[in-house]
Amino acid sequence: MEERFDCIIVGAGPSGTTAALRLAREGLNVAVFERGKPGAKNMFGGVLYSTILDKLIPGFWKEAPVERHVIRKRFSLLSSDSEAAFDLCFNAFDRPPFNNSFTVLRARFDRWYSEKAEEAGAVIVTGANVEDFIVEDGAIRGVKAGMEGGLVRADCVICAEGVNSLLAEKAGLKKKPAPESMTLGVKEIISLPKETIEDRFSLEDGQGAAFDFFGAALGGAVGSGFIYTNRDTLSVGIGCPISVLKEKGLRPNDLIEGFKAHPSVGRYLRGGKMEEFSAHMIPEGGYRAIPGLVRDGLMLVGDSAGLLNPSIFREGTNLAMASGLFAAETVIEARKKGDFSAKTLGDYVERLKGSFVIKDLKRYRGVPTAITSIPGLFGEEPEAILDFLKGHFTVSEKSKDEIHSELKKAFRDRVSMKRLFLELYRASKILR
């Protein structure tokens, strides 16, 4: 390995690889240090948002290992035994650029993407765990990887280490995140024949669906569940704030088992074979949890920087790729000046602020606190709402007037209307 690079990137996920690809194309001498093989350590819910990727590799879906493009979205409110759902299908998303939404499996996608950076000239060092930075006069000037010859210098470092931001903490840019700002995602890959998936989810070849489940998805705890369709597998999982798991003494494996056991979820999985079980944290602290993003010789990108939209949009990969791109463009400018100080690298922060990344995080800054301030919507309220609806559609010999007055009374006895409206108002901030 060369002794010195123009830029070293820690982590071969979407943000790091985007930065590497951009810098390598510019002719910079760039290395990516990845502690596993690219993709082997990465997991996410399932939808890659590809606006940035399509600019870097136009029509990438023709060669990338994408699973399906999402044309169908379904939002579902579960009670313990019933479901109310809102189902959207946009056939216009069936044409390029496919609404920039593709289900992918990260072990495959990240590997492919990393190869693209390598083809462009980036050096990808695998099995290299960066344990610390080289610091000179307060500036980051390289990395210390736990391997022979692991001390490698560079003009600057882009830290794309991911959600476990050990290096960012060492660099003094952030503290250990609070349990309230982190969500645990647990996922299973369940295989089914391609045709079965298409029939079951009302899809044609190549089309995909993203189903999100709220309400009692976690048996009364704050959090949600999901099913996303891949080519011949489903990504099935749950997300629950770590503060909630901690306070309620919940076991993540019990939550995903409970979710799959719900009749409105289990029917989609029937006959499936479990292929993989995985867990990964999601930085859902939003705008207020964004750490310091630069210091002399260093920039944070992607999950390490907490760049994830925690609202209903659930966008992460596009924010990660945008941040990697902005960091790379900042390095290119800094190199022209020959100045990698925090002041010059601060241009990266300005680029983020001027883009959808920080604009959206700012708009949804209230979401992380809102989500734990609406516990009724994960507990008694969906039960009461679905019992009301069930009663409404139950066929009997009672008159409709009689049924309605009974249902209204039963509903008001169970749920405080004041609290319900307050919680719905708070929830609407997450949804809009």
Next chain:
Amino acid sequence: MEKKTLPEKLFLLSFKVDRTSHLILDKEACMRCPESERACLWICPSEVYKWDAEKRDIIVSYEGCLECGTCRIACPSGALEWRNPRGGFGVAYRFG
């Protein structure tokens, strides 16, 4: 669909196990942590941490760690020194 136990689920995965643990517990700090607050004992998705009532000790089965980092965030006592496994070691997802 067929139901799997957690050990069966972990058996689906491929791990390259290092000789030593990347999860270091300061046992003294652990013992000061009230038993009802030891979140590691329930919060880990692969149940790496188990309480051995006989030995009155927390057993760390780091071999099955999914490297999610939840235990580090949840640990109330700061007893846990959480590192990544050495380069090339640990879990390797086939799907992800």
